[in-house]
Amino acid sequence: MIEFRSVTKRFPDGTSAVSNLDLVIPAHQTTVLVGSSGCGKTTILRMINRMVDATSGTIEIDGDDVATLEPVRLRRRIGYVMQNTGLLPHRRVLENIVTVPRLNGMPKAEATELGLRLMDTVGLDRGLARRYPSQLSGGQQQRVGVARGLAVDPNILLMDEPFGAVDPIVRAELQTELMRLQVTLGKTVVFVTHDIDEAFLLGDQVVILQQHAVVAQRGTPGEILAHPASGFVSDFIGAERGKRALRIVETNGSRVVVDADGRPAGVLVDGKNGS
């Protein structure tokens, strides 16, 4: 469990990214922080592994205040996946994946074995092991990034808009893959995105943020959709627009669900097999 207690971050130039944040991120679940650019969601993420230090307040991981932990050791036990992959361009795929285990002194043979297994885990062909990142597609690079994030088998996986730079089809694939992985791995995933659909798809818990990382609403996707806490939230999730604002229309005795533009989205069946 990760807990933020009245955390504030002001940058040296005076801008305040996060003000007085209280937030609990439960273990073994996916928490998605969602908000528009500049709302401080990445800053929240980066405070967990001390890439950014809080100006005031405390952040605890399982009861340990991160401010008391040595940053390098803290970061080595937290997986981090970022938007532009950040892969080392001069290292091969396999070397990239096992960078941290190697830094921790894992013997080369063991690391190679681990790296190949991780490639299987994230759905990468082992034949790509000796390629360089520049020789991979964007989706493949991102899979390498995820494999690298998992390399030390961390309890916590931080993901900063990891699928933001790939095309929609690949993004959908990666999202499905992440959900499949999460079922077996059960990591504490903190995922940052500005895409509300992605947030609702991946999040067990979704945290909608306003400017200065003020929590507009926190809950399961269902709770948020059913009861948007404010005009900001319902606006942000598009509750009154497009494919979210569904209504039922009777046609020849059967009930069709249509979206805001009147396009049919499906038919209404008896709820038993629904979920």
Add this chain to the structure above:
Amino acid sequence: MTLFAEAIAWIFSPERLLGGNPVSQRIGEHLRYTLIALAVSALIAVPVGYLIGHSGKGREVAVSLAGAARALPSLGLLTILTLVFGIGQAPVAATVVFVVLGVPSVLAGAYAGIEAVDRNVVDAARAMGMTEWQILVRVEAPLGLPLLIGGLRSAALQILATAVLAAYVGLGGLGIYIQRGIALRTYDEMLGGAILIVALALVVDAVFALLERLAVPAGVSGRTKRPSPFRRRALTPATAIEGAG
């Protein structure tokens, strides 16, 4: 043109190859001064440049000091230092002059190399838990190596060109022919010496150009050091489709 012909004839005269003032010995001296000065420049400038590049601090100070060093007239500095150190210490004075000349280029190459590394890559390395030293040694230094070698290359050429001055304080090198040529009005010798220096500079430049190419890490900008079977595979349509996932 006859002057050129005479200069070439002078270079290839038996006297130059075997006599009391042979070209090989002068080239050796010239290269030795250049390499020593280059090594000392690198010892000073590479750590400082890496520190500046990695921390992002002190860049302005370094740039202005380097500019000032470049502006120093080498002959004047050599004369003063030789007088200050004493004529017996002329090699030291000459080395100092050449180092002053070499440091700015090496410094610029070192910090520019580090600064040119994608900040995302450095950020990711730090977020993974690399120490600052590991980031410098394993990420920034290898990726910045081509620019560092570029800096060494221009330093080497400047030192090589200026090492002509060594002859003025009795240290030999290829400058001796130019100096003698001026004094004795033997233009074939003067021009011959100049041609040798130019030729040596071209050779040294070519060597560094090669090093610069070799220093580009495999995997960067689509180049690999060795032809790799994987790379060829990557270009076939079948693997491109298979790879799209």
